[in-house]
Amino acid sequence: MEFGPIWRAAMRNRTGPLLIAVQIALTLAVLVNGVFIIQQRIERITRDTGMDVENIITVQSFGFGEEFDKNESVRQDLEALRAIPGVVAATSTQHVPLSGSGWGNSIKPAPGEDAPTLNGVRYFMNTQAVESLGVTLAEGRGFDADDIEYPEDVGGAPRQVILTRAWADELFPEGGALGKAIYDNLDRPSTVIGILERMHGAWVSYDKLENVMLIPWVIPGRATYYLVRTEPGQRDRIMPQVEETLSRINGQRVVKGLETHEEIKAASYEGDRGMAIILAVVTALMVAVTAVGIVGLASFSVRQRVKQIGTRRAIGARRRDIVRYFLLENWLVTTGGVVAGSVAAVAVNYWLVTRYELERLDPLYVPAGIVVIWVLGLLAVAGPARRAARISPAVATRTV
């Protein structure tokens, strides 16, 4: 392998190799970081919410008029909604999970100032809460009709709650949360009657996304949301029926916000999804531009050296020796770029981490990126190299 002469020749005619090496370095830095960020975002978007998001419809009711009775309205609405053929379950809630709106909550495993406070989000729901969300009940039970309370204000502590396993484990690391009491900031107890395997709360960038509490209350106020879960495949057909049913049975309220839970979830992840797509496009373009650059410069270089290539053939190079020469030359340049690019990739990531609080790069991405760039370089130079190999040795004796 003629590394020595190739290197020495490249050093004497540095411009072309340098241009390619710089492009490769920049491309590797962006490729590695870009793909890393994309992968992170995809992970976030596709992580398991615990809920049957594809089959849930959400709608909001906002009562007006002096005679509007929310509690009665909720009872009637749920009865009517559950009667729609194809509906598996329906429940009321004050906010929709994953919508970006919610009520935070701080609870303790024991009364007193010394007990640790653990944060999460709470939803005031109704009977069929578990079935409407499509979550898995790991222990205990859901809410019965007897559990539902209609408090006059939200300042008190509920008698019974359902927690997610994540929150329960935080509160009671030794386990056995079922049946135990949790306490609010005024040391008032609530009993844990059920534990959900997993459920996501309100804010997708919240680090306590998996800490969710369900409370069997219908709270005062004119507004409520309904979550309606349908049989698989029935959702779109049933959606207009939900709005129509609610408008029909009670005209003293505004029915609005009819959306699929999928849309709501997508809206919350809009930023992540958009970023992933944009980054994918930019990274792909960058790789394409660099590839075209390699092809271009290699073609140019072959055309500049026609006489030299013919001479090499004349003095004994076979076609594959010529191909090998160009592949080697390209590989040397690419590797130079890759070395600089690896440093650049780490530097760019460091800067992203410190300045923009992004995640630290998983080191495996760098060698993976290097392999991609090597393959890219090889593919790009293959064409020009083959063309070079076809140059006839008779070129050496031409006088023009």
Added chain:
Amino acid sequence: MLEMQHVSKVYRTDTVETHALRDFSLLVADGEFVAISGPSGSGKTTFLNIAGLLEELSHGSYRLDGNDVGALGDDARSRIRNEKIGFIFQSFNLIPDLDVFDNVDVPLRYRGFRSDERKQRIEEALEQVGLTSRIRHLPSQLSGGQQQRVAIARALAGQPRFLLADEPTGNLDSEMADSVMALLEGINAAGTTIVMVTHDPELATRAHRIVHVLDGQVREPADHATAAAAPRPAAGLRAG
């Protein structure tokens, strides 16, 4: 050693057929210094390309050391060019981005020699042409005569069966031309066969034998005996 019988080379395009060589026959014995002489367009370059296996012949036979090389594949021809033929070109054809050492090294790499053997051969060849002191220079830093010497060293390093020279002094002034020719004569005296193509009749007389070429054919084959009777003495190597 080199035997061409009734060789012809035809170039065909859509409209025109060119007979660059017709019924060309040539016999070169070991150790000879033969000049192929003729005006431009006579087919000298075509002969050179055929003899050097740079192109395939259309008809006839070409034998080197008893082996038929006329119909070989590209890889086999490359190998023979690498091992048996040493090329010397009119415009030197050195690789401009490589220094003298690396230039002489090029054919040896294709031979597959190990690094120490290559080094030895390169140094010996450069010594033979008197350029050991310039071993790390670039071609741009050498005079025309020195560049041609490097090219000769490149041709010699593989210990070829014969040297094939195309107007070796065409791009040199008379003093450099003289020293290069003296070098070639010395190499020939030491036993290497040389076939030289030239349009300069005076240059041709420095060979043992002249073969005249016109319109793609051999004319007035020179007397083998006449050439052998008056060999040029080997001139001392002069650094140039």
Added chain:
Amino acid sequence: MIRYYTRLAVLSLRQTPLLTGLMVGTIGVGIGVFMAALTVYYLMANNPISWKSERLYAVQLDSWDPAEPWDDERPELAPWELTWRDAMALRESDLPLRQAAMYKVSIVVQSEREGVKPFQTVARVTDGNFFALFDIPFVYGSAWDRAVDDAGQFQVVISRKMNEELFGGEDSVGRTVRIQDKPFVVAGVTETWNPVPKFYDVNNGPFDDAEEVFVPMGVGRALELYSAGNTNCWKDEEVRTYQQFLESECVWWQYWVELPDVAQRDAYQDYLDQYVSEQKTLGRFPRPLNNQLSNVAEWLDVRRVVRRDNQVLVVLSFLFLGVCLFNTIGLMLTKFLGKAPHIGIRRALGASRAAVFRQQLVEVGAIGVAGGIAGLCLAWLSLAGIRKLFPGYEELAQLDLTLVGTAIAASILTTLVAGLYPVRRVCATAPARYLRLQ
């Protein structure tokens, strides 16, 4: 000569269509992507009230939990909002030129118009000064005065668009609209006002639309309206009735003041510090003194309105532009070294080095202009794509004249930088070298 050079340039570029296409395409792609990222950033970082932004200040008081700061990751920050008690107290000061306390509520509106169903919307509870504070012009009528605020009278100011919906666009001053089933009298109709970003309340989305309905301060209390924005409480206290809510340490009020000069600002800062110190003696404000006044630009900055993702994209697309730049240098080397014989002949015919240099620069410039146009098209396409990905970004992904000019200028600049080395290399070599026929 410029016209002559331009003609030569076009001829030359047409002779190598693939190479020219690649050069224009590479520059275009680099500029297009960069401009798209820069546009979104530039529009996001917009200061929508720039003529006044230096004099408008958001007020923050650190009434938060002594055990832990408002934000764990940025412990120097005070809460974004105030308690009701503090907001009411600050209103008593006459130091600021104008001031307004405010919060967002959710209401149901009923029009007297036939066929218009009741609908739910967001409104802002605020002082009558809100409009003068933010320079919001009126189409009809005017804002209410302080007496109305204090008494909690049922008056309302609506936007032009809301006026269209409720009253068909007529002068509705004095007419009635039902809000939360109570009759409200229209005091005024404002001109369309939708600052991007919604600087005065970025809590739930800095690029949300502004409210279209405004009601006086006292109305919130009279109708016991809770905030539809953010409410945060830290203290272990009972908060069951609306009255308890008002008296709690929960923060849910936003507060803006206008302080015309530095002296005023300092005076107001002193006033805030003094107020908090007094409150400390009453047992409130357990944390160290940390009252903040941020003008609009500072506020947008500390609230991180420009999303990190966008800033990252600007940087990455700049690196992409760099790759395109180096790519173009390579392409130009190919192009101009191919033109070497042409240049050699011109030099042999008497053109000076400077003359051929200028000629080639014009050619480079032509590529730059073409690349800029290509880049603008790509930027426009990219922004359309961004609007599709982010439906809320309608105003954030549009090219305006400044950006168009920036794109062309950036393209020409990039291309000139790329072309410097190749052109210099070709023009500097002795003509004889390229005129060699052998």
